[in-house]
Amino acid sequence: MRPANTPPPALILIALLSFAAVLAGCLIGPADFSLSQSLSALFGGGTEAAQIIVREIRLPRALAAWAAGAALGASGAALQGLLRNPLADPGVLGVSAASALGAVIAIYFNLSAGAAWATPLAAILFALGATAILYVLGAGRVSPTRLILIGVGLSSLAGALITLVMNLAPNPFILTDLVNWLFGSVANRSFDDLALTGPFMLAGLALLLSARSGLAALTLGEEAAFSLGADIARLRAVVIAGAALLTGASVALAGAIGFVGVVAPHLARPFAGHDPGRTVLPAALIGGAMLAAADLMIRLLPFDYELRLGVAAALIGAPAFIWIAARTQRIAR
Amino acid sequence: MTDLLSLSKANVTRGTAPILSDVSFGARAGEFIGVVGPNGAGKSTLLRALVGLEPLAGGSCLIENAPVSALSPRERAIRLSYLPQLREVAWDMTAEAVVALGRFAYGAAHRLSPEDGAAIDRAIAAAGADAFRTRIVTSLSGGEQARIHLARAFAGATPILIADEPISALDPRGQLAIMTALKSRAEEGGLVVATLHELDLAVRFCTRMLVISEGRLVADAAPEEALSPATIQSVFGVSASELRGENGERALSLRPLG
Numbered sequence: 001m002r003p004a005n006t007p008p009p010a011l012i013l014i015a016l017l018s019f020a021a022v023l024a025g026c027l028i029g030p031a032d033f034s035l036s037q038s039l040s041a042l043f044g045g046g047t048e049a050a051q052i053i054v055r056e057i058r059l060p061r062a063l064a065a066w067a068a069g070a071a072l073g074a075s076g077a078a079l080q081g082l083l084r085n086p087l088a089d090p091g092v093l094g095v096s097a098a099s100a101l102g103a104v105i106a107i108y109f110n111l112s113a114g115a116a117w118a119t120p121l122a123a124i125l126f127a128l129g130a131t132a133i134l135y136v137l138g139a140g141r142v143s144p145t146r147l148i149l150i151g152v153g154l155s156s157l158a159g160a161l162i163t164l165v166m167n168l169a170p171n172p173f174i175l176t177d178l179v180n181w182l183f184g185s186v187a188n189r190s191f192d193d194l195a196l197t198g199p200f201m202l203a204g205l206a207l208l209l210s211a212r213s214g215l216a217a218l219t220l221g222e223e224a225a226f227s228l229g230a231d232i233a234r235l236r237a238v239v240i241a242g243a244a245l246l247t248g249a250s251v252a253l254a255g256a257i258g259f260v261g262v263v264a265p266h267l268a269r270p271f272a273g274h275d276p277g278r279t280v281l282p283a284a285l286i287g288g289a290m291l292a293a294a295d296l297m298i299r300l301l302p303f304d305y306e307l308r309l310g311v312a313a314a315l316i317g318a319p320a321f322i323w324i325a326a327r328t329q330r331i332a333r
Numbered sequence: 334m335t336d337l338l339s340l341s342k343a344n345v346t347r348g349t350a351p352i353l354s355d356v357s358f359g360a361r362a363g364e365f366i367g368v369v370g371p372n373g374a375g376k377s378t379l380l381r382a383l384v385g386l387e388p389l390a391g392g393s394c395l396i397e398n399a400p401v402s403a404l405s406p407r408e409r410a411i412r413l414s415y416l417p418q419l420r421e422v423a424w425d426m427t428a429e430a431v432v433a434l435g436r437f438a439y440g441a442a443h444r445l446s447p448e449d450g451a452a453i454d455r456a457i458a459a460a461g462a463d464a465f466r467t468r469i470v471t472s473l474s475g476g477e478q479a480r481i482h483l484a485r486a487f488a489g490a491t492p493i494l495i496a497d498e499p500i501s502a503l504d505p506r507g508q509l510a511i512m513t514a515l516k517s518r519a520e521e522g523g524l525v526v527a528t529l530h531e532l533d534l535a536v537r538f539c540t541r542m543l544v545i546s547e548g549r550l551v552a553d554a555a556p557e558e559a560l561s562p563a564t565i566q567s568v569f570g571v572s573a574s575e576l577r578g579e580n581g582e583r584a585l586s587l588r589p590l591g
Contacts, residue, residue, distance in 0.1 A: 084423035217437050220485070221421035227384055228489075229410030229438035274424040274469075277443060 010271040011282055018066070018285040021292035025062025026054055029299055056190070064189035065295035065309065066288040068254035069264070071201050071246035073287020074280050076261025077268065078208040081215035081276025082239045083147060086328055087321070089261030090247040093147070094154030095130045096258065099251040101158040102126025104165050104178055120196050124248030130154055131244040135236065184255035184310020186295055193253055200249035205284065207242030211235055212277035219276060257310045259317025260287045266324050335398065337362050337524050338383060338413075338493055342392035345378050345548075352378045354548045355392070360526065362492060365519035367535040367556065368528045370545035371569055376528040377418060379545060380497050383526065384415045396493065410438035414486045418497040418528075420478065422470050428481045429466045432457055435488025456487035459517065461510055476507035483511060487518070494518060496527040500534070512538040533584050536560055544568055557583060566590070 027038040031053050033046075041050035042059065076089035090096045102122035111118035137150050162182070169175040214235040217225040226232050250257070264287035265279050272278035291309065294316070298307045336359035345353040353375045360366055368376050381387040382394055385401040394401045396412050404412070414435065422431060435456065436449040445453070457466050462480040465473055470481055479499065486494055499515065500508040508531065516538045519525045529535040535542060535556060542559035544552035546568045552559040565573040565585070576584045 084421075213437065213443055216443065217434055219421075219423050219426060219431070220434060221417065221419060221423070223381075223384075223386055223417045223419075224415065224421070226386060226406070227410060227413070227415035227417075228434060229407045231406050269424070273430055274426045275430060275443075276424060 008271065011285075014268070014271060014282050014285045014289075018070075018289040018292075021289040021296070022062045022066050025065065025292050025296045026058045028296060029053070029058055060189050060191050060194060061186050061295065062292050063194055064186040064253055066292040067194065067198070067201060068186065068250040068257060069260050069291025070284040070288035071204065071250035072257065072260040073264030073268070073290075074205055074208055074284035075243040075246045075250075076287070077265035077276065077279040077283035078211065078215065078239050079243050079261070080265055081218060081279065082236065084218060084221070084276075085145070085148060086266060087262060087325055088148060088151075089259075089265075090127075090243060090250075091155070091258040091261060093130075093134060093151030094156075094158060095127050095134075095151075095244060095247045096251060096256055097155040097158035097162070098130030099123045099127035099248045100182060100256040101162050101165075102129075102248075103181065103251060103255075104162050107177055107181060108165050108169065108174060110174075116192065117196050120200070120249065120252030123252035124200055124245060126158075127244040127248030127251065128241070130158070131240040135240050180308075181255050182310075183308035184257040184313065185306075185308050186254045186291075187306065189253065197249040197253045200245045204242045204245030204249065207238050207245070208280050211238045211242065212280060214277070215239070215280070216275050216277035254291075255310055257291070257313045259313055259321050260290055262324060263317050263320045264290060266320075336360060336395070337397060338526070339395045340379075340382065340392065341395075343379075343382055343389050343394060344391035345375075345382055345387050346390045352548050353382065356545075356548075356550045357392075358543060358550065358553055360524050362522050362524050363519055364541055365516055365525045365539045366527070366541045366543060367539035368526065368543045368545060369530070369532060369535055369560070374545045375548040376545050377497050378548075379543075380415070380495050380526065380528060383495055384413065385409055386415075407438045410489065410491075412491055413493040413495060414489045414491045416482055416486045416494070416496040416499055418501075420482045422478075425469050425471050427466075428462065428468055428470045428473065428477075428484075429453065429457065431470050431481055432462075432466070432484045432488050435485040438489060452490050453484075453488050456484040456490075459487050460484035460514055476503050476510075479503055479507060479511060483514060487514075492522075493524045494526070496525070498528050498530065500529065500531060508534060532560055532565070532587075536585075537582055560585075 026042050027035050033050055037046055037050055038054050040046045041054040072090060079088045079093060080086055102125055103119050106119040106122035134147060134150060166175060166178055214230045217228045217230040222232055265283040268279050268282035268286050271282050294312050295309050298309060298312055301307055339359040341357045343353055343356045356379060368379060370376050378387055382389060401409060432453050433445060436452060439449060457463055460480045460483040462484045465477050470478060500511050512534055515525050515527060539556050542556045543550060544559055544564060551568060552564055562573040562575060570590060571587045572590050574586050576586055578584060
């Protein structure tokens with residue numbers, strides 16, 4: 001028996017689960033339609049009102065939640081593989097916070113009035129900036145643990161600057177916008193939002209998938225991976241750029257949502273034989289399913305004010321993060 | 334016959350401090366070269382220079398007459414495999430998945446051809462790791478893990494194998510098993526270069542010995558000649574006397590000086 005070459009049935013199962021989460025998001029909701037009415041509306045049948053609700057409200061919202069989760073799951077898996085640390089993710093490394101800072105600045109100056117893509121672009125540019133800082137400071141022989149500490153510093157700095165921008169907010173409306181956006185939400189997302197961020201996500205995912213075998217080799221440490229023929233400098237650059245594109249696009253689409261990048265790869269790992277390269281795709285599928293399911297849950301909660309997706313993700317994700325951290329016996333040096 | 338691997342006047346510096354000074358030697362297929370010397374003498378640095386991990390401040394390192402720094406990562410990896418001193422496995426992969434990483438340079442680590450499969454099987458057998466190949470590597474004992482890492486290094490079927498302290502922290506049976514596997518590798522036509530602290534085992538298994546002291550190559554000869562009691566005293570700062578076993582094999586009795 002040798003390591004399998006074919007995609008394991010588990011991957012197909014995870015893909016189906018992920019698809020089911022998005023489908024459920026389209027079919028279930030507070031509007032009073034039966035499942036069959038919703039299903040028919042999804043494929044262009046039924047009343048016009050039902051079609052608008054299912055195809056233009058529920059579907060893009062479910063897809064946005066899924067895409068944001070998938071992007072964070074894939075980034076987390078790849079960053080964990082690169083740093084050989086199960087706690088690494090865009091949030092821990094400060095990439096999410098930097099990206100949020102970019103978006104907050106764009107919102108503050110109302111840049112999106114000029115061009116719709118200004119906020120996503122700012123989020124992605126700041127994500128790239130943060131990863132570039134991580135890369136420059138870590139490009140020598142800095143240990144993964146120290147890189148994570150640099151990330152913690154970056155995260156605090158970005159958090160402080162976000163607070164500064166909020167302090168300077170000229171009127172309460174902008175402040176409300178900022179706060180709502182920082183909580184993380186996919187309410188009222190449209191296909192336009194998906195079209196703005198989708199290409200960046202696809203580019204990032206393609207980069208990460210190209211790094212899969214290199215990430216597997218890194219399991220043995222950087223020097224062994226180097227001797228196996230992996231181009232370590234290129235691998236770092238590809239993973240960091242890919243994770244930045246995905247994280248920036250995810251933050252632009254859904255705001256700052258934490259912990260998916262830690263939890264999704266953790267759940268995906270057993271299905272991937274614990275190979276960090278093989279974890280990227282299942283982690284994306286699981287991350288997508290997680291946020292699509294979480295958003296569905298939020299919509300069904302009987303509260304007057306909708307719970308924010310980022311808050312829900314943190315309520316479930318933070319205890320999971322602590323549990324994973326407590327159980328992790330070996331942290332890569 | 335030309336050298337498979339050669340260093341000439343190799344210098345490595347850390348800041349301004351010299352770590353290796355003017356080290357030169359050539360190595361051929363079939364040799365099992367032991368590199369010995371006190372802690373901090375520069376043994377690991379020497380191996381890392383051979384692998385291309387340590388930039389040379391002067392001199393050259395050639396693999397099959399090409400400078401190691403001029404080879405692409407893949408070209409280098411199909412000629413030379415390296416077992417670092419720190420043998421890390423970051424994730425709970427199976428032992429054979431770890432060994433399969435040894436085929437990285439032959440294609441993606443995830444798409445194994447029948448040839449890759451056969452090479453993995455041979456490597457696992459040569460390292461004596463068949464009994465636990467399907468287990469999770471992080472759950473194995475130190476000795477078992479050492480065999481899996483050795484199998485990983487064998488799996489590339491490279492002409493050159495560089496191993497940094499392959500038998501440190503192993504029990505006597507594990508040490509003998511790994512030394513035997515390395516010796517077989519050399520007898521089958523490979524070149525093996527390994528740093529060792531176990532002087533008796535080094536003398537018994539190696540075909541040639543390099544003695545490093547303070548970054549300089551102070552002896553390069555057949556094992557018993559290179560590790561004479563006089564050299565041991567001057568390099569390691571301990572007094573050594575020779576004992577002979579029934580088959581004429583040498584054992585060293587070491588005592589503090591004075």
